[in-house]
Amino acid sequence: MPTPALEITDLTVRYGTTTAVAGLTLAAQAGSVTAVLGPNGAGKTTTIECAEGLRPFQGGTIRVLGHSPGSLQARARVGVMLQDAGLPLGRRVKEVLHLAGRVHDRPLPIDPLVEELDLGAVLTTPVRRLSGGQRQRLALALALIGRPSLAFLDEPSAGMDPHARAAAWATVRRLRQSGCAVVLTTHHLDEAEELADEIHILQRGALLASGTAPELIARYAASGSVEVVLDRRLTPDQAADLADAMRPATTRAEADRWVLAAASPADVPALIAACAAWCADQGCAILRLTSGGGTLEHAYLRATDRAQQDRSMSDGDAHLGEAGA
């Protein structure tokens, strides 16, 4: 395997007596998207800030494109999109882009970038008058303008409307295609599922799980489930009839959809057939039907829940031990 674009080994970071990152090891490859997920306070921002050279660390090593984080060689080839991007509020968008372009040897041409991120309508707007989503788009443009080999994107689509989000996702895919290593943090599990080639879930500063989205789903959320959206609300009698017809699978209504849970993925084809037969019998149309072993969101919730439970149990054991001593 080629040398990773980002290599973090045994990273430890403390803030006073708080250990924010505890011996973390992870890597990100060129031409791929790596998502770093985890609950609030898990250590994602701290880790990324260390890799960006913005924060000192107490233990471990970080190599950024073969260089020390924050070194001139690394900085010249790294693009950073921060949540609070420190944008110059009094400058107009066009000026900010031109100024940023001047810092780089071979900046991207501004017009296609403006078009790609739909900034054309706000080019002469001062940054302070941009909406949250427009600022995010500008921050993303600034991260990309230097043609980075490694891009750190912190919550890249936070605050963006659905069109802007789709454009940002297309941009991330284009970056990957160009050979850039993209490292993103996000709380949007659909974003990670959609974009990431490799996912790392952090909890309490340590790595809880790593893998592709399908691997994590198979590990933590393997069950046979079918979600159906019908063209109508069911009456209570119809709902009871549906539940009867789907047995032994369990049936529950969730917002606008029905979730049919089978005992195992192998039972899913028969469940889909039974559901389709029931709908045909009732004259209902199926607007949407998805099946599988859950989503990345299910996997994430179960993985982080399980770690929480394991911790509570070992705390409980420790207390028992103390009580017994």
Ligand SMILES: Nc1ncnc2c1ncn2[C@@H]1O[C@H](COP(=O)(O)OP(=O)(O)OP(=O)(O)O)[C@@H](O)[C@H]1O
């Ligand atoms: N400047 C700081 N001083 C002291 N403690 C800090 C500081 N920054 C972060 N921490 C602590 O370090 C831990 C990790 O924080 P960090 O911001 O890296 O988490 P995160 O995973 O990025 O969280 P979020 O999803 O909320 O952004 C938390 O316990 C946090 O309270």
